[in-house]
Amino acid sequence: MSSSIRATTVVCVRRDGKIALGSDGQVTLDKTVLKHGAKKLRRLAEGQVLAGFAGATADAFTLFERFEAKLKEFSRNLPRAAVELAKDWRTDRFLRRLEALLLVADRERTLILSGTGDVIEPDEGVAAIGSGGPYAQAAGSVLLRFSTLDARQICEESLRTAARICIYTNDSFSFEEL
Secondary structure, X not given: OOHHHHOXXXXXXXXXXXXXXXXXXXXXXXXXEEEOOOOOEEEEOOOOEEEEEEEOHHHHHHHHHHHHHHHHHOOOOHHHHHHXXXXXXXXXXXXXXXXXEEEEEOOOOEEEEOOOOOEEOOOOOEEEEOOOHHHHHHHHHHHHHXXXXXXXXXXXXXXXXXXXXXXXXXXXXXXEEO
16 A cells, blocks of 8 residues: 555544544645645435545545445445445445545444454444544543543544644544544
């Protein structure tokens, strides 16, 4: 995978029946910042599924379209749609060249999807992807365990932590919530 996949931060937090998905807005090409306020999040399935990406933008848009079609085909069944997309992504000659990761969530589940066929459901109420993902996930896990902050606040503080550490993450955040 190319270095572009690691150059962002997307984090999802679940707490008390609420889901917050957040991302930074930085777009980089090699060592140059091209944009500060990119939108890396989408609402799919008539607003019932949240999705974020890390990686090549055009590739992510293609994957969003394919994933939305799978959600429609499988009546918004998130795990089934994710597995079917992952199978296509891994085996289709065109799709397997796409370089991105997806982080998707509905009211019941959070999943990370990759082009290697991975569909991962995190153990805790926090999942993250991108270069700042490990920092955001660590911060979110601690805040989830040792604070009373709500899902959105934890998501925001996790991104803020990643932005302080990861040079490919900025503090121009966007959020989606369920």
